[in-house]
Amino acid sequence: MRIEPVNESTCIVYFGDQISDETANLVRQATATIRRTMADVVTDLVPSYTSVLVCYDLERTDRFGISSRLRRALEQEAGDTAVETTSQVLELPVYYGQEVALDLEDVCEFSGLSRDDVIRTHSEQTYRVYAIGFSPGFAYLGTTDPRIAIPRKSSPRLRVPSGSVGIAGSQTAIYPSATPGGWQIVGRTPSKMIDWESESLALVQVGDRVKFRAIDREEFIELGGQFDDA
Amino acid sequence: MMLEILHPGILTLIQDLGRYGYQHMGVTTGGPMDEHAFLWANRLLGNPLDAAQLEITFGGLSLQAHSDTWIALTGADLGAHINKRPVRPWRTYSIARGDRIDFSAPLTGLRAYLAVSGGIQTPSKLGSRATVSREGLGALDGAGAKLAKGDRIPIGKPTPITDTSVPYSDIPDYDKPLRLGVVPGYQYQHFSQSARARFFSGEYEVSQNIDRMGYRLTGEAIRCDLDGIVSEGIAYGAIQIPADGQPIVLMKDRQTIGGYPKIGSLSALGAGQLAQRGPGALVSFYPIDVADAEARRLIFNQRLRKGPPGIGK
Numbered sequence: 162m163r164i165e166p167v168n169e170s171t172c173i174v175y176f177g178d179q180i181s182d183e184t185a186n187l188v189r190q191a192t193a194t195i196r197r198t199m200a201d202v203v204t205d206l207v208p209s210y211t212s213v214l215v216c217y218d219l220e221r222t223d224r225f226g227i228s229s230r231l232r233r234a235l236e237q238e239a240g241d242t243a244v245e246t247t248s249q250v251l252e253l254p255v256y257y258g259q260e261v262a263l264d265l266e267d268v269c270e271f272s273g274l275s276r277d278d279v280i281r282t283h284s285e286q287t288y289r290v291y292a293i294g295f296s297p298g299f300a301y302l303g304t305t306d307p308r309i310a311i312p313r314k315s316s317p318r319l320r321v322p323s324g325s326v327g328i329a330g331s332q333t334a335i336y337p338s339a340t341p342g343g344w345q346i347v348g349r350t351p352s353k354m355i356d357w358e359s360e361s362l363a364l365v366q367v368g369d370r371v372k373f374r375a376i377d378r379e380e381f382i383e384l385g386g387q388f389d390d391a
Numbered sequence: 392m393m394l395e396i397l398h399p400g401i402l403t404l405i406q407d408l409g410r411y412g413y414q415h416m417g418v419t420t421g422g423p424m425d426e427h428a429f430l431w432a433n434r435l436l437g438n439p440l441d442a443a444q445l446e447i448t449f450g451g452l453s454l455q456a457h458s459d460t461w462i463a464l465t466g467a468d469l470g471a472h473i474n475k476r477p478v479r480p481w482r483t484y485s486i487a488r489g490d491r492i493d494f495s496a497p498l499t500g501l502r503a504y505l506a507v508s509g510g511i512q513t514p515s516k517l518g519s520r521a522t523v524s525r526e527g528l529g530a531l532d533g534a535g536a537k538l539a540k541g542d543r544i545p546i547g548k549p550t551p552i553t554d555t556s557v558p559y560s561d562i563p564d565y566d567k568p569l570r571l572g573v574v575p576g577y578q579y580q581h582f583s584q585s586a587r588a589r590f591f592s593g594e595y596e597v598s599q600n601i602d603r604m605g606y607r608l609t610g611e612a613i614r615c616d617l618d619g620i621v622s623e624g625i626a627y628g629a630i631q632i633p634a635d636g637q638p639i640v641l642m643k644d645r646q647t648i649g650g651y652p653k654i655g656s657l658s659a660l661g662a663g664q665l666a667q668r669g670p671g672a673l674v675s676f677y678p679i680d681v682a683d684a685e686a687r688r689l690i691f692n693q694r695l696r697k698g699p700p701g702i703g704k
Contacts, residue, residue, distance in 0.1 A: 167576050167695055168656040169684035171626040190413070205414045207624030209648050213593050213626025216414075219688055251475070292622060292646030334685045338527070355416070357516065357528075363416045391421050 162187075162235060164228045170204075170219045172227055174235070177211045180303065181348040184211050185291055189368035194238045199230060208367045210301075224284045250287065250370040253335070253350050256324050256381035258281075260388060261349035264314070268328065268347055271311040282306045283347060284373040290334060290365050298337035298355030300364040302371055305333050317343030324386070326373070337363075346372075351386030392458050394507065396542040400452030400494060403538050405511055405530055407621060408441040412517035419531065419681060420627065421521035422643045424502050424666035426659055428466030428480075430695055431557050432506035433588045435463040435483050437550060440695075442510030443520040443546075447503045450494040460549040461508040465557065467565065467667060469499025482556035500565035500667040506681045508509040509547020516630060523569075524645055525604075561694060572661055572679035572687075573630065577623075577653035581616045582632075590676060595638060597665075597672045603644035605631075606665055608674060610635025615652040620670055622650040628657035658684040661690060 163175040169315025174191065177184035192208040195215065202222040207214035217227050257265065265335045268279050288302035295301075305328055309331060313329045321327070325336045336342060337354035350373075354364050365371060376384070396403075406429070409422025423429035423446055433440050438674065450469040464471055464480040471478050474491045478484060480503060486492075489494070494503065513520050514533035522529030530536050532542060538544075559704075573591075582590070595610035613636045624647060625631075631639045631651040636652075642662060657665065 164573065165576055166681040167626045168628055168687045169681065170659050171656070173577070173624065173626075178621070181510050204411045205420070205646050207414045209623045210621045212621075212623045214414075214626065216411075216626070219685065222690065223685055292648055293415060294622070294624075295646050296411075299417050299418045340525075362413070362517075367415065 162232075163232055165212070166224050171214060171216050172224070172231075173210045173212050173214050174231060178253070180210045180291065182289065185289060185368065190238060190249050191235050192194055192367065194234050195231070195336060198234050201225065202230070207294070209294070226268075251351055251365055252372050252374050254347040254376045254380065254384060255284065255373045256376050256378060256386060257348040257351050258378050258381070261322075261325070263325075263349050264345040268309055268311050268345055279309055279347065280375055282309050283328070283333070284375050286372075288371045290367050290369045290371060291332050293363065293365075293367055294345075296336075296338060296340050298384065300334055300350045300363075300365050300371070302333045302352070304331040307331070313343040314345060317341055320389075321346060322349065324351065324354075326350060349381070349386065351381055351384035392460075392512075392546050392550065392607045394544045395457055396453045396538050396540060396588050397455055397491070398451065398540060399455040399538040399542075400447060400450060402448040404446045404522040404524075405513055405520055405538075405544070406522060407443040407520045408519050408522070410517050415586050416623070418517065419523055419644050419647055420430045420524060420529070421519070421523040423504065424643055425466055425504070425663040427563065427691070428502070428504045428667075431481070431561065432463040432465040433510075434695055435465070435552075435557065436461060436504060436508050438508065438510050438553055442547075444504050444506040444508065444511060447494055447505060448501060450496045450503075453491065453650035454492045454659065456488060456490045456492070457542075457543075458488050458549075459473050459545075459569045460486050460546065462486055462492070463506045463554050464489045464503060465506075466503045468498040469497055469500075471503065475479065479561050480523075482538055483552060485554070486494075488674065497669070501669050502666060507546045507553065508549035512545040512547050522661065525644065533620040536566060556641065558694075563664060563667070565664075566692055569582065569668060569672065569674045571657055571662060571665065571674060571676055572683060573655040573676045574684055575655040577629065577655065578615060578617060578620060579655055581652060582613065582654055583616070586613045586615070587654075590638075591678060592644050593675070595622045595674045595676075597668050597670050597674060599670045601670065603642055605642055605645060606636045608640065610637070613618055613638065615654075618654050619650050620652055622648045625649050625653075626656050627659055627704060628662035629653050630655055642666060660688060660689060698703050
């Protein structure tokens with residue numbers, strides 16, 4: 162663990178340099194610990210693959226205070242083997258039909274697999290939520306089967322419809338809202354990834370596991386799926 | 392109790408201090424691009440320091456008061472007029488029902504703040520009234536819509552004040568060449584000695600590509616040993632160096648995580664000074680210790696809370 166200052170009210174804690182399940186577990190555990198024990202000084206937390214950015218209130222603590230409290234809280238936690246973090250496995254329905262899978266043909270060409278094989282490969286894996294960012298509720302999931310790990314589009318779309326499920330290299334993600342974006346779109350989920358009216362807001366959290374379930378057109382419509390969310 | 396928008400101007404947004412506590416869900420903070428000017432506007436009126444205001448970029452805004460109140464103007468001088476009488480920023484004005492306030496174009500700086508006694512009372516979403524249009528949060532409707540002609544902005548009950556102004560020594564000169572302190576951090580170790588030297592000795596120009604998300608600068612290209620990094624949280628004021636070597640300073644509406652190497656970070660007050668510069672302005676950087684940034688902010692906070700605003704004109 163490495164704690165480094167960023168500016169007068171922010172520091173970053175690194176738990177490793179490489180993306181791994183083990184590092185992701187440390188990040189997840191640290192985020193929970195900081196949230197639970199340091200709410201009096203911490204204003205915001207940004208967990209990612211290997212690090213947690215910690216924003217704090219300079220009126221209540223300073224660079225020494227924050228790092229000693231972080232160290233104490235996180236080292237104590239690390240020694241405490243009783244701490245178990247449970248992660249939910251969330252099943253997300255995805256319609257991989259032609260009219261919404263804007264780049265599925267390209268993935269077939271890239272992988273040499275048939276449509277059905279690409280769909281099966283994408284949906285048989287259980288993914289982990291490594292980070293949430295870019296836009297509200299945008300979850301970075303990893304890791305895809307190397308055969309379908311197609312790079313980002315060379316020029317991003319100006320508008321990716323909301324609910325779109327995309328692939329970028331070893332990552333896959335769902336666009337919670339219509340935004341510009343360069344991921345290769347293979348399907349669309351009718352599930353709402355972010356709901357401003359709900360308590361938890363985002364459907365998934367860092368550390369959760371996600372599995373996609375292929376659904377047909379009929380079920381997509383039944384679950385409230387939209388073909389054009391203009 | 393409201394202000395009516397007669398003309399929304401180029402970019403006028405409702406901002407409070409920002410939306411905190413949701414960055415782990417990818418929700419950016421938003422908030423005022425220039426905290427120095429924003430905080431002083433609330434301070435002049437005796438408002439809570441996070442009371443919502445109008446952030447007026449470039450000018451062109453016209454509005455009419457539908458009740459008697461007090462306002463404070465701070466930040467850029469955008470050629471404001473009250474009932475066709477020219478007025479200056481960094482002080483309070485008494486406003487009568489029916490008064491009209493117009494902003495023309497920047498004379499100095501880029502972003503003006505108009506605070507009103509009792510604050511703007513639009514719906515709060517996730518604990519904040521800050522507008523982030525990209526995320527559909529804030530604004531009059533709570534869903535990030537642009538202000539439009541005829542919009543009626545609810546405001547709080549005014550608290551009587553004596554006319555005051557910001558102490559002369561706390562009024563920044565936005566025309567002066569900008570030298571900003573950078574706290575080295577993040578991937579700083581991955582920039583070579585000569586890259587760092589170039590960064591701290593060169594002069595950068597503010598490009599045309601500036602918005603609430605980031606400020607792109609042009610100048611001496613800086614290279615990093617790393618192509619990219621594992622995506623990580625981005626602080627307000629962080630300086631990204633993408634492959635072309637041209638720095639991008641990340642501002643209030645920044646994405647919460649990103650994968651470009653960063654050489655360090657500005658302080659919030661430093662980023663706020665940059666936010667008052669438009670295309671063509673020159674900026675240079677020098678390294679500071681985090682202790683330095685901390686001390687400056689605490690001194691600012693102290694002056695803001697306890698310092699006497701100058702009385703009268």
